[in-house]
Amino acid sequence: MSEDYVEHLPASGAKGTSPAPRKPQDGERRLMIVDDDPGIVRSLKWALEGYTLETAGSRPEALQKLEHFQPQVVTLDLGLPPHPDEATEGLTALSEILRLAPGTKVIVVSGNNDRQNAVKAVSLGAYDFYEKPIDAEVLQLIIDRAFNLRQLEEENKRLQAESTGVFHGIMTAADSIEALFRTVEKVAKTDISVLILGESGTGKELFAKALHKASPRGSGPFVAINCGAIPENLLESELFGHEKGAFTGAVRTVKGKIENANGGTLFLDEIGDMPLQLQVKLLRFLQERVIERVGGREQIAVDVRIVTATHRQIRDLIEAGDFREDLYYRISEITLDIPPLRERDDDAVVLAQYFIDVFARESGLRRLTLSPDAQSAIRKYSWPGNVRELENKMKRAMVLADGDMITASDLQLGVAPQKPGRMTLKDAREAAERAALRDALDATDGNLSQAAKLLGVSRPTIYNLIKQLDMKV
């Protein structure tokens, strides 16, 4: 018998009590053999080496042992009692194993002339199949491959869980965004005014909501208004409300967004587009915390936290006389600068897979993965529309993809034009360095020395560059 063979006995040994599930220890390889032929089970026990073994002779026994033994790999004979001459019991066992423990690698063992059922089993999710008579040496190779794959998948999952974080629905793997989470956590406890800066689609509104949710006002209302999307003459009454008869068409008294946000947070998006005359009125509200509805005289006290955002360069607006400097200081006690997606290193790929998973869950579509060429295309693209564009592109790619993978051509990325007027020479140099570095690292599988050779620089130079650009390798 193999030295490594350990018969797995229930801990208590008492009938009717199942032992508590125990996860495999580090490096432990747990294999369950499901077969009703004692001769085969015996010979496999002798021949297979390097595993902790468990055996089961029927579907119910296999399912019961699956729970407490938690094998990574199962060999499953398709012909099980009460119908050992058919594959029905085995195929049902396969489906149930995969439903209860989806990560399990099941190797189906079929009788001679039963290839059709074996192929069916693979289409149902079995890892592989093997035809009798059993050659233990070949079977061990297949089992080892299955264990290796399972280990890789687990490692991948662990790495992904370690490198990504979600904060009130904001997903990221970038240190720069994680740092913003920490700021939001601190700022949320206070009523300090927050101005969120960032290009369109970077997640400014998502951050405003996160700030609200993390604050003591979290259970109060979150009211958002886009100051750039509402005509100037309507914006005042949208914000401050109006009394009945205040203007033609004002047939009843209507509360404005500021009042509606009482006890919660008011998010003023595109504050840079607010007309000057309204900026004065907003400033007065921020100083006195009372409003007057349009056409009204009553002063109404409102308790609201103001969070603002803009994609515009507010300093330029102040210089051009389009934005009041005193209002700017009022609304920007703290500024959150959200970097564009192209500067967040691997965030684009992580977010792409995140959106694929979300859409798959929401729409009942199959869960796809990104092919290596798709990942590389996502990294190279400059994402002028940031996360919103990525979200849309993923939605479309999921519909277009044929197999189990989204390929680069499903993404239809093309070359995105750079935003005119937004790139300084420094930005352009950084973007080029980032792209070249990412390409070299992709080409060399992350090997710094080889990447340095490709780029014609020394290893310390490439190391410094990675640090400087805050990239993950």
Ligand SMILES: Nc1ncnc2c1ncn2[C@@H]1O[C@H](COP(=O)(O)OP(=O)(O)OP(=O)(O)O)[C@@H](O)[C@H]1O
């Ligand atoms: N880190 C993220 N994780 C998950 N979803 C995100 C993330 N960032 C942005 N999104 C999604 O991207 C879309 C755009 O985000 P959002 O509206 O917050 O951006 P914005 O900067 O306010 O855009 P705009 O300036 O155009 O108003 C939304 O659907 C949002 O849910």
